[in-house]
Amino acid sequence: MPERAENEKIKKAEPEYHLSDFLESHPPNQVSRISKLAQKEYRSEYGGWVDEFIAPQIQLHCSSESCNGERFFRYVDQNKPVITSGDFSFFYATYRCYNCLKEEKTFSLAAKMDSTFSETGECYKFGELPNFGPPTPSRLIKLIGPDRDEFLKGRRCENQGLGVGAFIYYRRVVENQKNRILSEIIKVSEKIGASQEQIKTLKDATEETQFSTALKNAKDAIPESLLINGHSPLLLLHSALSEGIHALSDEECLDIASSVRVVLAELSDRLSQALKDEAALAKALGTLMSYKK
Ligand SMILES: [Zn+2]
Numbered sequence: 418m419p420e421r422a423e424n425e426k427i428k429k430a431e432p433e434y435h436l437s438d439f440l441e442s443h444p445p446n447q448v449s450r451i452s453k454l455a456q457k458e459y460r461s462e463y464g465g466w467v468d469e470f471i472a473p474q475i476q477l478h479c480s481s482e483s484c485n486g487e488r489f490f491r492y493v494d495q496n497k498p499v500i501t502s503g504d505f506s507f508f509y510a511t512y513r514c515y516n517c518l519k520e521e522k523t524f525s526l527a528a529k530m531d532s533t534f535s536e537t538g539e540c541y542k543f544g545e546l547p548n549f550g551p552p553t554p555s556r557l558i559k560l561i562g563p564d565r566d567e568f569l570k571g572r573r574c575e576n577q578g579l580g581v582g583a584f585i586y587y588r589r590v591v592e593n594q595k596n597r598i599l600s601e602i603i604k605v606s607e608k609i610g611a612s613q614e615q616i617k618t619l620k621d622a623t624e625e626t627q628f629s630t631a632l633k634n635a636k637d638a639i640p641e642s643l644l645i646n647g648h649s650p651l652l653l654l655h656s657a658l659s660e661g662i663h664a665l666s667d668e669e670c671l672d673i674a675s676s677v678r679v680v681l682a683e684l685s686d687r688l689s690q691a692l693k694d695e696a697a698l699a700k701a702l703g704t705l706m707s708y709k710k
Contacts, residue, residue, distance in 0.1 A: 433537065437473045440510075440524060444549050444576050445542045454528060454538035455500050463499065468530050470498040472510060477522055479514040480552050488516045500538065502530040522547065550576040553682075560685040562597055564590040571674065580671030581662065587677045588658045595631060596623045601688045602651075606640050608695040615640075629659050642691045643684065650684040 433452040434443070443449055455468035472492035479488040490512040498508040505527040514520040525543040553572060561568050571586030591598070603619045615638040622635035632655035639649045657673050657680070665673070 435473075436471055436540070437475045439540055439542070440473075440475050440512075441477060443542060444578055445544045446577060448539050448541045451528075451538055451540045453536045454540060455530060455536060458497075460499065467499045468501070468533070470500055470508070470510065470528065472497050474515075475512060477512075477514075478551055479517060479520045481514065481517045481520045483517045484514060484520065488514050488520075490520075490522060491515050493521070498528075500528045500530050502532050502538075505529045505539075505541070548573070548576065554685065556685040556689050557682045560598060560601065560681070560688065561590050561594050564593050567593075572678070575671065575674055575678065578667075578671060580667040580669070580674060581665075583674035584662060584665075584670040584677075587674050587681075591654055591658060591677065591681070592628045595628055598684070599623045599631075599635060602635075602639060602643060605643060605688060605691045605695075606638075608692065609640055609642065611638075611640055629655060632658075640691070642694075643687045645680065645683050645687070650680055650687075653680045 431450045433450045436451050436454060439449050439451055453471060456471050457466050458469040459465065460467050460469070474492075475490050476487050477490050479486065479490075493511045493513045498506060498510070500506045506529070507525075507527050509523055509525055511521055511523045513522075522545060524545045527541040527543070528538060530538040550572065553569065558565050558568070567586055568590045571583045571590065574580075574582035574586060599619055599622055603616060603623075606616050606619060618638035619635050622631040622638075625631035625634060632651045636649045636652040636655060639651060643650060645653065654677060657677050660673065662670065
């Protein structure tokens with residue numbers, strides 16, 4: 418088979434993505450096929466019709482104070498980059514939140530059209546600022562405390578699809594911060610008046626030097642308000658992290674690492690909610706008591 422036909426076949430076999438999808442949810446450092454990369458525009462400075470980067474509206478997390486959620490972002494520059502079919506064109510694409518008009522996201526990209534007659538092409542993402550991926554909640558950062566940097570390294574690995582790396586960083590964080598996590602759980606248990614026996618089990622777990630044994634021993638002493646869909650977060654973390662890394666593929670590690678991050682985020686949320694509810698309840702009781710005759 419002639420080489421050109423072979424190339425065409427490979428191109429057709431690869432999945433094609435919408436450009437918005439690629440910008441929103443593809444980690445950097447890979448070439449992706451894009452179904453509609455550019456549109457024809459007349460540009461006098463080029464003396465005719467060119468393929469202009471289509472710059473679709475995209476949806477991203479905006480972390481400005483007024484937004485703090487998924488918002489539409491729009492391309493900011495008047496002129497869009499021109500893309501050719503011969504070589505890659507290199508450019509930055511800057512987007513701004515259309516709601517608060519404050520938060521920006523800049524992509525560093527390379528793009529190439531399949532031919533002058535098609536809308537399809539290839540796009541490569543060198544990186545983006547702020548970094549790719551959903552932001553790490555500040556409560557989670559607070560929960561892991563001194564291991565913040567290790568955790569963010571794990572996050573970077575996860576974002577780039579490096580499963581083994583993400584797994585190892587997250588496991589290290591949970592191992593190192595086991596007592597910090599347990600002491601937050603103890604704080605909640607004491608506030609909600611858990612049994613002495615439960616609190617003792619949790620405290621004993623902080624003394625246990627063997628990480629896996631500690632999680633296993635403490636898993637059933639968790640207050641109900643901290644259960645995640647009925648499961649003990651410590652049991653979830655224990656079963657995820659006790660897998661031997663050598664027995665797992667990179668994809669499996671990535672899967673487990675992502676679940677560990679989600680469980681940690683959920684746990685940090687529930688911890689802070691439980692403490693907040695308790696504070697609100699104490700305040701309410703105090704108010705009512707002061708009116709008591
Ligand atoms: Zn915004």
